[in-house]
Amino acid sequence: xxPSVRRLESDAEVPDEAFEDEIIDLDFHVNPLEDELLEYVExxxxxxxxxxxxxxxxxxxxxxxxxxxxxGQEGLFTQGRAKYAxxxxxxxxxxxxxxxxxxxGINNLNHQxxxxxxxxxxxxxxxxxxxxxxxEGIYTSMMVPKWDPDYAVEEIERMAxxxxxxxxxxxxxxxxxxxxxxxxxxxxxxxxxxxPLLLHGSLAYWPQHSYIGDDMLTxxxxxxxxxxxxxxxxxxxxxxxxxxxxxxxxxxxxxxGGHWWVPFLRYRMDEFYEMHPEDIQxxxxxxxxxxxxxxxxxxxxxxxxxxxxxxxxxxxxxxxxAESLLDLSMADDMFIYSSDWPHxxxxxxxxxxxxxxFDDHTKEQILSGNAKEILDI
Amino acid sequence: MVDRDNFTKVAEVGDIPExxxxxxxxxxxxxxxxxxxxxxxxxxxxxxxxxxxLCKAGDEKINxxxxxxxxxxxxNAEACTVSCPWHLxxxxxxxxxxxxxxxxxxxxxxxxxxxxxxxxx
Numbered sequence: 001x002x003p004s005v006r007r008l009e010s011d012a013e014v015p016d017e018a019f020e021d022e023i024i025d026l027d028f029h030v031n032p033l034e035d036e037l038l039e040y041v042e043x044x045x046x047x048x049x050x051x052x053x054x055x056x057x058x059x060x061x062x063x064x065x066x067x068x069x070x071x072g073q074e075g076l077f078t079q080g081r082a083k084y085a086x087x088x089x090x091x092x093x094x095x096x097x098x099x100x101x102x103x104x105g106i107n108n109l110n111h112q113x114x115x116x117x118x119x120x121x122x123x124x125x126x127x128x129x130x131x132x133x134x135x136e137g138i139y140t141s142m143m144v145p146k147w148d149p150d151y152a153v154e155e156i157e158r159m160a161x162x163x164x165x166x167x168x169x170x171x172x173x174x175x176x177x178x179x180x181x182x183x184x185x186x187x188x189x190x191x192x193x194x195x196p197l198l199l200h201g202s203l204a205y206w207p208q209h210s211y212i213g214d215d216m217l218t219x220x221x222x223x224x225x226x227x228x229x230x231x232x233x234x235x236x237x238x239x240x241x242x243x244x245x246x247x248x249x250x251x252x253x254x255x256x257g258g259h260w261w262v263p264f265l266r267y268r269m270d271e272f273y274e275m276h277p278e279d280i281q282x283x284x285x286x287x288x289x290x291x292x293x294x295x296x297x298x299x300x301x302x303x304x305x306x307x308x309x310x311x312x313x314x315x316x317x318x319x320x321x322a323e324s325l326l327d328l329s330m331a332d333d334m335f336i337y338s339s340d341w342p343h344x345x346x347x348x349x350x351x352x353x354x355x356x357x358f359d360d361h362t363k364e365q366i367l368s369g370n371a372k373e374i375l376d377i
Numbered sequence: 378m379v380d381r382d383n384f385t386k387v388a389e390v391g392d393i394p395e396x397x398x399x400x401x402x403x404x405x406x407x408x409x410x411x412x413x414x415x416x417x418x419x420x421x422x423x424x425x426x427x428x429x430x431l432c433k434a435g436d437e438k439i440n441x442x443x444x445x446x447x448x449x450x451x452x453n454a455e456a457c458t459v460s461c462p463w464h465l466x467x468x469x470x471x472x473x474x475x476x477x478x479x480x481x482x483x484x485x486x487x488x489x490x491x492x493x494x495x496x497x498x
Binding site for chain 1: 385387388399400403404405407427439440443445449462463467498
């Protein structure tokens with residue numbers, strides 16, 4: 001019998017079954033060109049400075065993890081560069097993503113020096129995203145300037161009611177953690193407008209100005225572990241400092257901060273808190289409310305208020321081990337699929353179709369269910 | 378002299394441009410065939426890391442003009458390797474080995490006979 005030979009011409013890059021499921025991608029980066037972005041800066045003085053020879057992104061001296069990547073900084077554009085809505089749609093077609101939640105992807109902004117210029121870029125990014133994505137029918141997360149909570153609230157009030165704005169994008173980092181009370185007005189605005197707070201890793205910048213950071217020489221350490229450490233610290237800080245007692249309806253999504261650390265946190269937080277909870281009453285929010293303890297066990301806030309993007313999934317190869325880890329990690333309640341397109345750790349949704357670790361419910365919760373619970377889509 | 382009974386024709390010379398690859402399904406087995414200019418090489422089409430299709434290596438990026446490398450992974454003819462379009466895992470086209478992990482994927486004998494590109498599955 002003659003062998004059957006067929007040229008592979010399909011644009012699809014993931015298994016056919018992926019196209020039958022609803023897939024929401026909660027971390028999809030677009031990258032406006034600098035000139036096009038700066039046209040949206042409203043303040044003439046800021047525009048003038050941002051368009052001098054100093055450029056739009058004067059970042060304080062930093063070491064970068066890109067040496068670990070075959071193509072260096074091009075790792076940020078491994079798949080390409082989406083500038084407009086049609087670029088996003090084209091990229092999503094090949095990896096079976098139905099609803100990408102896009103962000104402006106200026107992840108070094110938080111690390112730049114000048115707060116006024118940073119605010120100007122944040123304003124411009126939000127207006128660019130409105131024009132080119134939200135108004136074009138693409139669900140968009142607006143940028144929230146962490147460094148200036150007052151301005152963050154202003155931007156939330158300005159943007160929140162626009163069509164297709166479904167989340168508020170900011171960063172977790174080694175600076176002031178999100179449990180700090182200075183962010184209460186931001187939380188109030190987010191809850192009022194029913195927007196989840198998406199906290200993304202801020203371009204690797206622990207590796208300077210600290211003993212441990214200065215000795216981190218590899219991408220694996222910096223991106224693989226620096227970010228998750230700070231993600232964990234921020235999550236625990238928010239829980240133990242009573243953020244979710246004061247704002248029980250606040251949803252927080254950690255993007256690119258890892259996810260397999262959930263078992264560690266859930267058991268360790270409860271163990272330590274239940275052993276010695278007497279210092280909770282002297283945290284600022286509890287001082288105000290007069291409460292002595294948290295209203296619930298720490299792990300319950302983790303399950304109900306915190307969500308984790310899965311990229312890169314790094315699933316154990318053994319399906320039984322993977323299934324146990326998903327269960328211990330409360331994946332049904334906490335995990336949300338993300339691709340991180342177009343970056344070097346891109347995660348197309350292949351895991352769900354090549355491993356037997358996922359039952360139908362878990363798969364649906366991660367691919368769309370948990371995202372739909374917190375996003376108005 | 379090639380014993381054509383043991384090979385399957387997948388394409389003809391000229392079908393696969395130099396420096397590029399094409400994917401084929403041969404009796405249900407996905408094979409990527411690359412043209413280095415000197416030779417043709419056939420390798421399992423799926424990267425062992427996350428099953429990315431290697432035949433897409435070297436495809437143009439979206440808005441390639443606004444990136445530096447312009448292509449998603451690609452063929453390195455001199456080194457006789459192909460790098461995966463998703464995460465740039467680099468596969469030796471002769472041995473099927475990924476040096477950093479020590480993992481291997483299948484390679485297939487690939488010859489040209491009378492302008493036909495033949496693969497032995």
